Amino acid sequence: MAFWLTIEVQNGDMISANEWRRARGEALIEAAVTNGAQDWQWHTPRWGVILELMFADEEARNAFRELPGVVAALDAVPDPVLGLHVYPGRGGGSGASKPRRPRPAPMAGAAEAEEPRDEFLDLAATGPRDGSGAS
Numbered sequence: 452m453a454f455w456l457t458i459e460v461q462n463g464d465m466i467s468a469n470e471w472r473r474a475r476g477e478a479l480i481e482a483a484v485t486n487g488a489q490d491w492q493w494h495t496p497r498w499g500v501i502l503e504l505m506f507a508d509e510e511a512r513n514a515f516r517e518l519p520g521v522v523a524a525l526d527a528v529p530d531p532v533l534g535l536h537v538y539p540g541r542g543g544g545s546g547a548s549k550p551r552r553p554r555p556a557p558m559a560g561a562a563e564a565e566e567p568r569d570e571f572l573d574l575a576a577t578g579p580r581d582g583s584g585a586s
Contacts, residue, residue: 453489453505454512459536461462463529469501475524476502482520487511499534503541512539 458479460468472493480491483504490505506512515521516537529536 454507454509455539455541456504456506456512456516457536457538457541458502458504458525459499460501460528461530461534463534466529468529468534471527471529472500472502475527477525478520483515484513484516486518488515562581 460471462468476493480488483491483574487508488504488511489507492503494501494503504512504515506515525531525535525537525542
């Protein structure tokens with residue numbers, strides 16, 4: 452059984468995630484391999500980078516995550532507040548063996564469903580609630 456760890460890094464205002472990868476990626480891969488990683492894959496969506504690492508067991512995966520060099524690399528991401536997601540598994544954290552496939556695009560001219568509207572009671576138009584009809 453494979454135990455995956457996914458690291459998603461989003462672009463920041465001052466530095467891109469790809470620049471972070473060039474500066475920290477080699478050290479992350481070296482730490483992963485020397486600590487039991489059997490496979491790794493980089494993905495580069497338009498919003499940042501994704502590193503998926505495969506370990507033989509859960510203990511090796513968790514030990515890698517706690518290494519000081521790994522913690523330092525993750526602390527140095529372009530947006531450490533909102534731009535870092537680390538989770539076990541792959542494919543959006545679903546544990547799937549393959550990344551998710553995109554949904555098909557809607558057909559041209561497809562009718563949009565009408566949004567439900569909230570109904571409200573207009574007290575000014577109906578008068579007082581006591582039913583007397585007096586204003």
